[in-house]
Amino acid sequence: xxxxxxxxxxxxxxxxxxxxxxxxxxxxxxxxxxxxxxxxxxxxxxxxxxxxxxxxxxxxxxxxxxxxxxxxxxxxxxxxxxxxxxxxxxxxxxxxxxxxxxxxxxxxxxxxxxxxxxxxxxxxxxxxxxxxxxxxxxxxxxxxxxxxxxxxxxxxxxxxxxxxxxxxxxxxxxxxxxxxxxxxxxxxxxxxxxxxxxxxxxxxxxxxxxxxxxxxxxxxxxxxxxxxxxxxxxxxxxxxxxxxxxxxxxxxxxxxxxxxxxxxxxxxxxxxxxxxxxxxxxxxxxxxxxxxxxxxxxxxxxxxxxxxxxxxxxxxxxxxxxxxxxxxxxxxxxxxxxxxxxxxxxxxxxxxxxxxxxxxxxxxxxxxxxxxxxxxxxxxxxxxxxxxxxxxxxxxxxxxxxxxxxxxxxxxxxxxxxxxxxxxxxxxxxxxxxxxx
Amino acid sequence: xxxxxxxxxxxxxxxxxxxxxxxxxxxxxxxxxxxxxxxxxxxxxxxxxxxxxxxxxxxxxxxxxxxxxxxxxxxxxxxxxxxxxxxxxxxxxxxxxxxxxxxxxxxxxxxxxxxxxxxxxxxxxxxxxxxxxxxxxxxxxxxxxxxxxxxxxxxxxxxxxxxxxxxxxxxxxxxxxxxxxxxxxxxxxxxxxxxxxxxxxxxxxxxxxxxxxxxxxxxxxxxxxxxxxxxxxxxxxxxxxxxxxxxxxxxxxxxxxxxxxxxxxxxxxxxxxxxxxxxxxxxxxxxxxxxxxxxxxxxxxxxxxxxxxxxxxxxxxxxxxxxxxxxxxxxxxxxxxxxxxxxxxxxxxxxxxxxxxxxxxxxxxxxxxxxxxxxxxxxxxxxxxxxxxxxxxxxxxxxxxxxxxxxxxxxxxxxxxxxxxxxxxxxxxxxxxxxxxxxxx
Numbered sequence: 001x002x003x004x005x006x007x008x009x010x011x012x013x014x015x016x017x018x019x020x021x022x023x024x025x026x027x028x029x030x031x032x033x034x035x036x037x038x039x040x041x042x043x044x045x046x047x048x049x050x051x052x053x054x055x056x057x058x059x060x061x062x063x064x065x066x067x068x069x070x071x072x073x074x075x076x077x078x079x080x081x082x083x084x085x086x087x088x089x090x091x092x093x094x095x096x097x098x099x100x101x102x103x104x105x106x107x108x109x110x111x112x113x114x115x116x117x118x119x120x121x122x123x124x125x126x127x128x129x130x131x132x133x134x135x136x137x138x139x140x141x142x143x144x145x146x147x148x149x150x151x152x153x154x155x156x157x158x159x160x161x162x163x164x165x166x167x168x169x170x171x172x173x174x175x176x177x178x179x180x181x182x183x184x185x186x187x188x189x190x191x192x193x194x195x196x197x198x199x200x201x202x203x204x205x206x207x208x209x210x211x212x213x214x215x216x217x218x219x220x221x222x223x224x225x226x227x228x229x230x231x232x233x234x235x236x237x238x239x240x241x242x243x244x245x246x247x248x249x250x251x252x253x254x255x256x257x258x259x260x261x262x263x264x265x266x267x268x269x270x271x272x273x274x275x276x277x278x279x280x281x282x283x284x285x286x287x288x289x290x291x292x293x294x295x296x297x298x299x300x301x302x303x304x305x306x307x308x309x310x311x312x313x314x315x316x317x318x319x320x321x322x323x324x325x326x327x328x329x330x331x332x333x334x335x336x337x338x339x340x341x342x343x344x345x346x347x348x349x350x351x352x353x354x355x356x357x358x359x360x361x362x363x364x365x366x367x368x369x370x371x372x373x374x375x376x377x378x379x380x381x382x383x384x385x386x387x388x389x390x391x392x393x394x395x396x397x398x399x400x401x402x403x404x405x406x407x408x409x410x411x412x413x414x415x416x417x418x419x420x421x422x423x424x425x426x427x428x429x430x431x432x433x434x435x436x437x
Numbered sequence: 438x439x440x441x442x443x444x445x446x447x448x449x450x451x452x453x454x455x456x457x458x459x460x461x462x463x464x465x466x467x468x469x470x471x472x473x474x475x476x477x478x479x480x481x482x483x484x485x486x487x488x489x490x491x492x493x494x495x496x497x498x499x500x501x502x503x504x505x506x507x508x509x510x511x512x513x514x515x516x517x518x519x520x521x522x523x524x525x526x527x528x529x530x531x532x533x534x535x536x537x538x539x540x541x542x543x544x545x546x547x548x549x550x551x552x553x554x555x556x557x558x559x560x561x562x563x564x565x566x567x568x569x570x571x572x573x574x575x576x577x578x579x580x581x582x583x584x585x586x587x588x589x590x591x592x593x594x595x596x597x598x599x600x601x602x603x604x605x606x607x608x609x610x611x612x613x614x615x616x617x618x619x620x621x622x623x624x625x626x627x628x629x630x631x632x633x634x635x636x637x638x639x640x641x642x643x644x645x646x647x648x649x650x651x652x653x654x655x656x657x658x659x660x661x662x663x664x665x666x667x668x669x670x671x672x673x674x675x676x677x678x679x680x681x682x683x684x685x686x687x688x689x690x691x692x693x694x695x696x697x698x699x700x701x702x703x704x705x706x707x708x709x710x711x712x713x714x715x716x717x718x719x720x721x722x723x724x725x726x727x728x729x730x731x732x733x734x735x736x737x738x739x740x741x742x743x744x745x746x747x748x749x750x751x752x753x754x755x756x757x758x759x760x761x762x763x764x765x766x767x768x769x770x771x772x773x774x775x776x777x778x779x780x781x782x783x784x785x786x787x788x789x790x791x792x793x794x795x796x797x798x799x800x801x802x803x804x805x806x807x808x809x810x811x812x813x814x815x816x817x818x819x820x821x822x823x824x825x826x827x828x829x830x831x832x833x834x835x836x837x838x839x840x841x842x843x844x845x846x847x848x849x850x851x852x853x854x855x856x857x858x859x860x861x862x863x864x865x866x867x868x869x870x871x872x873x874x875x876x877x878x
Contacts, residue, residue, distance in 0.1 A: 381810055385812065388725065394723075394724065394725065395725065396725070396726070397727060397810070412728075415671075415685070415728075416728060418685050419685035419686070419687040419688065419726065422684060422685045422687075422688050422875035422876065423685075423687065423688060423723045423726070423875070425874065425875050425876060426688055426722055426723060426874045426875040427722055427723075427724075429872075429873065429874050429875075
């Protein structure tokens, strides 16, 4: 199933078929966005956590995700200049670099990853799910585009559970504010049966996604649930949830994973199939995108595979049973928003990571702390200690940034990671041996 | 005999430790890392081997050969004589190299004059050398470059003036030569130099030279076999070590601190470019660690920079800061800002010692933050790295530890700079035993 492409002249990058398929899907979506105005389509900008794609599709709106644009800019090594552009415009060095990449990209003509201009949004739909920065980000975009802004407030899961009140509160907002405004902007009347149909499709793809992510419980794990995981969650966290394309993609991916399990193979890395699995890790926090491949390489070269990550839950947490439910269409959207990782309290995050450590039989927890991300970074040291205490497994902390290349110090990160892997190894081989002094 | 070598290739200095089969330290060696880790590694290893010889002499003399004081006096004399021999050898190398530089157009007319001047400079340097290694002499540094460099510059200036020659010419020749000389470890055999040193000591008539000659020669006959080597520190990846021969500095510092103080649970290491907070268990196995990321603020290099700014030697900072009764309050640990802060405060009329005390406190504050991130301080607490030699830094550390963690035993070994290399050597010893830790076998 492995197809080798030669994107860079220096070295061939190995991608498996699903990755290529995913890339095609993303490219098609960017083309659709670029041509939206020509094709008479209206555009809704929204965020990955709390992305209400099914609802957006009910109004024939095209989903545009500014964070994903920033990620694309990071992967394409454009974000550095965008960030500087935003700083020139007065944004502080400490502001989220997704925001600055986006603002800088707009200032430089808003050219998307396919080289074509991204459309101005017709509506900004903010489902607020725990990241305060998103609110400020959309205030900036509203200033820029002077378009309709919709704010759906998701109550924070401070007590660790969803109450009927929370759901009622959100459904009320959907009915009285979000849906009427979307109708007005789009000119399309809301049809709840259409929503149900999309939700049904979402659930099917979600089943396969969960299967894929949980395949990492195998030894060796057939997937990398962080670096590879980012490819896997792309479609369902973006504009594809609720579509047939997503169903097809996740079915295809599931088959690919099944083949790897059957063959006893590990994940496919840019340098080909991973050799021996030496360390199984749980990772907390977003990755770095400016040096994504280099960062990944520091793991697979040492035989480290990520078996579970919190980041692959930012656009929805499905592995504890939640599925979009066509029978409770508005309630299910509320529950979805409530459950995304960024909306979970610190104790919930600790529980979740501890659960991953145990369920996936991980050797340790690694935290990648993002310089400019307050939403993720707050409490990470506490999370680390608590998970360490509960599991008795070693944890480590490294620091990088999302899309600001200035904050990725490869030598330092590599040094920390190597130290950490050796520490895991030392604990494994040294504990209980009563090392003499 | 079997020996196990640990080498810590730091950003500022490279350290080597030689262990014997009983996990006892045979020798320690240190050199400046230069930009050449390969050489630094060889020189540090050789220094450790020299030091190991002295350990073996001590062991050999044991009982029956005079009092301890007499033995120590003899060994002291032997070491000084040995260092002198080593120095003279490198000086010879420097002279030869300098002479080779006297070619080309620039020297077309003055070549002979420069050569004569060089001969005179080196004659004087050789003449004054024994004084530099006299029993009560103090040297600012043990590195050839530092000792020879400062004397060359002073003597060359005199000679140039006397000869009516441009000082620049002699300076230029030296600048072109010193790096090459420094990167060539002393070439002659160690035994040869020991023998020359012995002769020198015998000539000077130091007490026991006669009786000890024979055991010294016998000891020199013991071969130090390099059974296994483990490298650590920043330069480790640039060395031709295979993976089994590399351990991270975190593991090495953790284990090294444990070996020095077996009750250690928390280690703070402040090195040239990083600060590490390490938690270890009862066996010296690392439980957690934190290092400064993204920024080297508050590391040893900060003090180096301050020393340059103040035109002082690095080792002079601590003693001056100790004189402060009222440390300045300095918040920035940014190395670059520190210079500005320093000049600003000097301009405001603050005392140098107060500013320095404040700067030391700032470094330790930053270290405290890193330790707390790694899990705080548990009894016992071991402080290592080059900065642990700085009394002002230690004073601030003790204060802050007491304020934040109460009464804690704080261990500082005079050889703490060798902690990483010591851990490395122990990893080497264990690896030779077939115990491979920290590496997937």
